[in-house]
Amino acid sequence: MNRQSPRPVTEETDEEVRQLHAEGLSRNEIARRLQRSGRTVSVIAQRLGLSFDRAATEEATRARMADLAERRAILAEALQDDAERLTEQMWEPAKIYNFGGKDNTYEDRDVPEPPADAKRALMATAAQAIDRSLKLVPPETDQQGLAAVDAWLRGMMGD
Incomplete structure (x- = not known):
């Protein structure tokens, strides 16, 4: 079996997750954009104190749409x-x-x-x-x- 080792999570990865989260993107959308698993994004978000609470996401989305x-x-x-x-x-x-x-x-x-x-x-x-x-x-x-x-x-x- 030819298995690739996982890509390391760097400070740059953290910053990308933080930025995309601030834009109101969902966990799954962030995972797609960063080509990471949803689980990896969840772990990073939890470590950064970020939540994928739907109300917060909806509010961020409304703010983005207003902008x-x-x-x-x-x-x-x-x-x-x-x-x-x-x-x-x-x-x-x-x-x-x-x-x-x-x-x-x-x-x-x-x-x-x-x-x-x-x-x-x-x-x-x-x-x-x-x-x-x-x-x-x-x-x-x-x-x-x-x-x-x-x-x-x-x-x-x-x-």
Whole structure:
């Protein structure tokens, strides 16, 4: 029988168990992530004074979910800001340029606002940012407003 000797439990292992426990993971999930047995994780947790009490785990999970919701809200707000900056660019002065010709020359020109193809690209990118923002933090009560935004996005994208 070819049996491997068990991997030693190190201070690094203890710290990994402590961190994953603090994130609200269950004993079995910690064991899977660390590729250890559930029994090993239980022994480490007991030695570290950690418990896999369901109430504590549920509380940690709720806290983690609240943290993630806050991060999604911050990202959604940033995407809204991006969309606003992109749509403003459609009406601001721009520089158009071209490379080409037999001598591969560069030519540019300032224009009062971007050409139509650049406006289409700006609008499509802004629409994507708004769409992603709405998926991260969907409006909870404004179903009519959501339908209007969805219709606007579809119109901008040509769907």
